[in-house]
Amino acid sequence: MAVTLAFTADLARACPSCASPLEENRQAFVDTTIFLTVLPLAMIGGFVWWLRRRSKEIERAPEIAVPEGLLRDAGPFSKSR
């Protein structure tokens, strides 16, 4: 019965753009799909790459000893420039 139903069912259209007769519209749909897929991946990938680079830079930087009094007063995120 399931096989019979599969043959009798009409083709489903997910959205008007997929079935658009205009070539330009179909192309725009494909382009924007690629764009919206690649963009977040590129942003996250770029951020992770930058974080790793920055982390390595900080690892290489010499440690600075801070007097206890200064630590108590200002904390690690003081307003120094």
Add this chain to the structure above:
Amino acid sequence: MADDALGRPYGVPARREPILPNGVLGMLIFVATEIMFFSGLISAFVIGKSNAIGGWPPPGQPRLPVEETALNTAALLASGVVLYFANRAFRKGSPSTKRLLAVSIALGGFFVVFQGAEWVALIREGLTLTSGQLGGFFYLIVGTHALHVLAGFIVLLYTYRRLSEGDLDRFTFWPAQIFWYFVVGVWPVLYWQVYL
């Protein structure tokens, strides 16, 4: 207290600069979501434009002021460049920071005012939110950007006030800059897509 071989007092923990300050990380995440939001709007516009029968812009609709907006675009880009120099001056502790920041804010204000004047003219010509696809997309996309410019303008004003009070630190200034660079950077893309 005795010092170790490197001259550090014993028992004092070393402090490193954070990889990324919290404010900057929060703003970067926010800007990333905003980029996706504007990308969605632009994608919808591109598909809508490609689906238009009779060409784009649709016949019978007012033409967008391309040349005038180019001038406005230049003002906004200049605002971003001046803000960059304001940051450089800030890092050096230069007194010109205040003047540069004021110029950047003024250019941003010029953009907002000019945009408002442009909208009034377009509404008078009959381009409204409900006049057609062009009007709908135009006010949605450009209006959303204008709201962001307004928000960025307020944030920059806040940083200017903090700077005037001698209370501005880089952990406040950086996120404000990131947001403004986003507002400035996304505009040429919108201009290219919507106006040209």
